[in-house]
Amino acid sequence: MSIPMCPEQIGSRQTANPKEHGHGRPASVLAIANQKGGVGKTTTAVNLAAGMALGDKRVLLIDFDPQGNATTASGLDKREIRPTAAELLLGEAGIEACIHASHSGDFDILPANGDLTAAEVRLVSRIGREMILRNALQAVRERYDVVIIDCPPALNILTVNALVAARGVIVPMQCEYYSLEGLSALMSTIEQVRDSVNSELAIFGVLRTMYDGRNRLTQDVSQQLETHFGRRLFQTIIPRNVRLAEAPSHGLSALAYDPASTGAQAYVQMAQEVMERMMELAACVAGRPPLGGVSTLDERKAGERG
Amino acid sequence: MSIPMCPEQIGSRQTANPKEHGHGRPASVLAIANQKGGVGKTTTAVNLAAGMALGDKRVLLIDFDPQGNATTASGLDKREIRPTAAELLLGEAGIEACIHASHSGDFDILPANGDLTAAEVRLVSRIGREMILRNALQAVRERYDVVIIDCPPALNILTVNALVAARGVIVPMQCEYYSLEGLSALMSTIEQVRDSVNSELAIFGVLRTMYDGRNRLTQDVSQQLETHFGRRLFQTIIPRNVRLAEAPSHGLSALAYDPASTGAQAYVQMAQEVMERMMELAACVAGRPPLGGVSTLDERKAGERG
Numbered sequence: 351m352s353i354p355m356c357p358e359q360i361g362s363r364q365t366a367n368p369k370e371h372g373h374g375r376p377a378s379v380l381a382i383a384n385q386k387g388g389v390g391k392t393t394t395a396v397n398l399a400a401g402m403a404l405g406d407k408r409v410l411l412i413d414f415d416p417q418g419n420a421t422t423a424s425g426l427d428k429r430e431i432r433p434t435a436a437e438l439l440l441g442e443a444g445i446e447a448c449i450h451a452s453h454s455g456d457f458d459i460l461p462a463n464g465d466l467t468a469a470e471v472r473l474v475s476r477i478g479r480e481m482i483l484r485n486a487l488q489a490v491r492e493r494y495d496v497v498i499i500d501c502p503p504a505l506n507i508l509t510v511n512a513l514v515a516a517r518g519v520i521v522p523m524q525c526e527y528y529s530l531e532g533l534s535a536l537m538s539t540i541e542q543v544r545d546s547v548n549s550e551l552a553i554f555g556v557l558r559t560m561y562d563g564r565n566r567l568t569q570d571v572s573q574q575l576e577t578h579f580g581r582r583l584f585q586t587i588i589p590r591n592v593r594l595a596e597a598p599s600h601g602l603s604a605l606a607y608d609p610a611s612t613g614a615q616a617y618v619q620m621a622q623e624v625m626e627r628m629m630e631l632a633a634c635v636a637g638r639p640p641l642g643g644v645s646t647l648d649e650r651k652a653g654e655r656g
Numbered sequence: 657m658s659i660p661m662c663p664e665q666i667g668s669r670q671t672a673n674p675k676e677h678g679h680g681r682p683a684s685v686l687a688i689a690n691q692k693g694g695v696g697k698t699t700t701a702v703n704l705a706a707g708m709a710l711g712d713k714r715v716l717l718i719d720f721d722p723q724g725n726a727t728t729a730s731g732l733d734k735r736e737i738r739p740t741a742a743e744l745l746l747g748e749a750g751i752e753a754c755i756h757a758s759h760s761g762d763f764d765i766l767p768a769n770g771d772l773t774a775a776e777v778r779l780v781s782r783i784g785r786e787m788i789l790r791n792a793l794q795a796v797r798e799r800y801d802v803v804i805i806d807c808p809p810a811l812n813i814l815t816v817n818a819l820v821a822a823r824g825v826i827v828p829m830q831c832e833y834y835s836l837e838g839l840s841a842l843m844s845t846i847e848q849v850r851d852s853v854n855s856e857l858a859i860f861g862v863l864r865t866m867y868d869g870r871n872r873l874t875q876d877v878s879q880q881l882e883t884h885f886g887r888r889l890f891q892t893i894i895p896r897n898v899r900l901a902e903a904p905s906h907g908l909s910a911l912a913y914d915p916a917s918t919g920a921q922a923y924v925q926m927a928q929e930v931m932e933r934m935m936e937l938a939a940c941v942a943g944r945p946p947l948g949g950v951s952t953l954d955e956r957k958a959g960e961r962g
Contacts, residue, residue, distance in 0.1 A: 476848075477786065477816055477845065477848040477849055477852055477853070478786065478848060478849065478851070478852020478853045480783065480784065480786075481852050481853055482852070485851075485852060510783055539783065542782075542783040542784060543783055543784065545784070545791075546783055546784020546787050546788070546791060547783070547784045547787055
């Protein structure tokens with residue numbers, strides 16, 4: 351597999367005029383993608399957003415799934431809220447107008463709802479249809495430290511927009527028998543995006559979700575994933591936890607709903623791991639040795655070959 | 657109209673590693689586009705290629721029209737020649753393999769034939785389908801001074817590929833009553849490409865073709881075009897000339913077929929005008945005042961506003 355594990359220069363992509371907005375480095379853009387449904391993409395997106403906000407990061411969460419579950423989980427009424435990602439994609443609203451505060455107030459959310467499906471259909475013959483989100487983000491990237499995109503469970507033009515806009519991909523995976531199946535389609539899509547539009551795209555990490563340690567099969571698959579992904583795998587494992595499932599119906603992240611729950615705590619830890627990985631990579635870029643844990647791209651490649 | 661007339665930095669776009677091929681500046685890429693058929697796109701593409709070769713430029717002509725007329729006019733058998741632009745678009749052949757010498761030997765040709773229509777259909781859902789030609793050209797841009805792309809008479813994905821790859825657009829127009837009709841569709845397409853994928857794209861010039869000075873209407877329309885396009889218009893006017901029509905059936909440019917003909921002479925003059933325009937623009941980039949005739953972008957914009 352020729353997709354590098356982590357971007358070496360996460361957050362270093364320059365806007366046309368990086369000084370225009372008066373802030374520092376533009377945001378790192380991370381897409382949460384897996385075309386399988388029910389693997390914990392939205393739960394990961396929302397709670398990673400909340401977890402990074404807890405770490406004092408300025409976070410924009412983008413709901414790019416017509417199901418609008420990240421929107422609901424952020425405390426917005428997806429039936430009422432306008433404008434959304436659909437208007438953004440169709441050029442009917444600027445990105446600033448589409449950004450709302452989450453109910454808890456700790457991160458911003460660019461919401462979505464069923465209109466996004468209609469928008470996607472209308473994009474079929476649009477010129478530059480793959481670049482819309484990337485181009486739109488230029489206007490606000492200086493205002494955030496991280497932008498997290500919740501992708502739909504499909505390898506469609508919405509996911510491609512997210513992958514073109516992103517620097518890193520986080521792949522949530524259930525530790526189930528068939529979890530590795532279909533992954534090659536995602537990897538092929540990432541490869542195509544790298545080859546054609548966004549050569550900087552990389553796998554930021556693979557996240558084990560809905561982990562049930564009492565289940566022998568789960569343990570076996572988890573080990574399989576370790577063998578398969580090595581350092582691409584986050585050390586943090588997200589447990590199967592009822593609080594993670596309950597929180598969205600209250601319009602809250604699990605961190606806001608029940609911060610002491612094992613689910614919330616796991617995402618706090620994962621957010622920490624994401625931030626560390628970003629810092630290490632920034633250090634690599636600055637020419638200093640990595641702080642440990644994540645080796646440089648070349649070392650990783652050598653390791654993979656060996 | 658917000659499309660600038662001429663690129664200020666024609667030829668200055670950098671490849672990932674400009675030193676890789678050991679040559680100087682990468683080629684200027686010019687697309688010959690007009691979705692109207694029969695306006696002289698192919699005649700212009702082939703004879704401009706020959707004219708610039710006569711001016712000691714290293715020229716690559718790309719036939720991007722499934723009709724393959726530029727291929728035939730370059731002395732290649734479009735039924736026999738492989739691989740062509742179709743294989744290039746589908747990723748079945750690298751660009752080097754697709755480049756052939758023209759029959760006259762003065763320029764290179766990347767041929768096309770009916771397979772290109774089939775290829776276009778297969779591109780519909782391809783990721784990065786608009787960037788294929790641009791990405792492919794990176795590998796050979798250092799070997800040429802100019803790349804001329806003959807577009808099909810349609811605003812389809814083939815033309816979009818040409819516009820994404822190009823820095824400047826040359827629009828051939830007949831001096832006929834309806835010549836300005838439909839131009840807004842081309843301008844809108846150029847605008848969309850500029851807004852989404854290729855912000856450097858500009859109108860390089862509008863060329864009057866098939867001019868019959870004895871026809872009063874032709875004269876009137878030519879004046880209309882002068883009013884409408886001002887300096888965007890090439891001073892050179894291509895006359896209606898039987899040698900231009902005959903040359904392709906001999907697999908030759910008019911310059912090779914009958915260099916003394918008025919048609920051939922007009923294209924020699926047009927090639928000269930194109931080269932002067934490119935030099936003036938290069939001078940603008942280098943901070944020196946333009947040599948005259950073509951003002952800087954800002955001056956032009958101010959002039960358009962006024």
